[in-house]
Amino acid sequence: MTAMTMTTTTPRPLPVGRGLAYVFVAAVAWGTGGPVAAVLYRTTGMGPIAVSFWRFATGVVLLAAVRSLVGGRGARASMLGLVRGRWAWLGIIGAGLAIYQTAYFAAVQRSGVAIATIVTLGLGPILIAIGSHLTMAERIGRSGVITIALALLGLVLLTAGGGDVGPAPLQGLALAVLSAIGYAGVTLLTRAMARRNAGGDQYNVTLLGTAIGMVCLLPFAALEGLLPSAGDPLRNAAMLGYLGAVPTALAYALFNVGLSSVRATTASVIALVEPVTAAVIAVVFLGERMTAPATVGTVVLMGAVVILAFAEHGGGAPAAEP
DSSP: OOSSOSSSSOOOOOOHHHHHHHHHHHHHHHHTHHHHHHHHHHHHOOOHHHHHHHHHHHHHHHHHHHHHHHOHHHHHHHHHHHHHHHHHHHHHHHHHHHHHHHHHHHHHHHHOHHHHHHHHHHHHHHHHHHHHHHHHOOOOHHHHHHHHHHHHHHHHHHHHHOTTSSSSHHHHHHHHHHHHHHHHHHHHHHHHHHHHTTTTTHHHHHHHHHHHHHHHHHHHHHHHOSSOSSSOHHHHHHHHHHHHIIIIIIHHHHHHHHTTTSOHHHHHHHTTHHHHHHHHHHHHHSOOOOOHHHHHHHHHHHHHHHHHHHHHHTTOSOOOOO
C-alpha cells in the first residue's frame, strides 16, 4: 500500500470462489451485448460509437444511483481518495474502455457477432498472459508459447475464411484485434489496482472508469449521430437500457470486483463464456453462419485458450505480491 490510502478501513479480501462466480456471471452478461448491438444496427440506423455512448451513459446513471443509495459518506470519501491517488490510472481505464468497447461494436457491424466476439475474447487471454508476465512477473512457460502460436494460427485462418460473415470482414477482424488489446490493457490495470488495495474501491473504479469512457465518446458520438433514425422508440430505448444495465453496469461491476481475488489471466479464461454465449445467440437467433476455415480457426483459437486454462489450473497459487 502506498502512502496515499484510498479507504478508511482495510477491506476484507473477496473469497476466490465468489470472485470466480462474479467473473462467470459477468461473462454471460457480456455475451448478450453483441447480439443486442447487432439488432440496433439493423433497426435504428445508429452507429457503433453512438451505441457505445448510450451504453456507457445508461451504465453511469445506474451505477451512480446504486452508489448514492447504499454508499453514504464513506463511499464518497473513498471515491475522492481514489480520484486523488489514482487519477491517471482511472483516465487510462476510462479511455481504454471507450476504445475497446467501440472497436468491438464496430467489429460486430463489419464481421458479425460470432467472429468479432471470438477474436476479441479469444485473443484477450493470450495478451493478458503476456502482459501478466511482463508486469506481474507471472511465468508463461512452454504451454504459454504453444498457446500464443496456436492463437496466431487461429487468427490467420479466421482472416482467410471470414469472407461470408459480414460486409467488411478484414476491417472487422482488425477492429476485433484492437478491442482485444484494449480489453487486455484494462483488465491488467484493473487487476493491478485491486492487488494494491486488496479489492477495495472496485465499484468506484467501475463507476469512474465508465464515466470517463462516456465523456471520451460523447464528441465522436455527436458527429456520428446520437439519436436513432428508425425503429420503434420504446423498443430502441429498451435495448439501449438493457445494454447499459446488464452488459455494462452489472457485468463490469462484478468483473472488477472479481479481479480482486482472481488472477487476471484466469479471469480472462473464464470470460471465454462470452464468445460462446454470443456465437450461439448469433447463429441461432440472428441467422449468422461461419465458413469452414473460420470455424477451424475458431476451434484452433479456443484450443489455444484451453491449453492456457489447463496451464493456469496446474500452475498452483499465484506468485507472491511484489
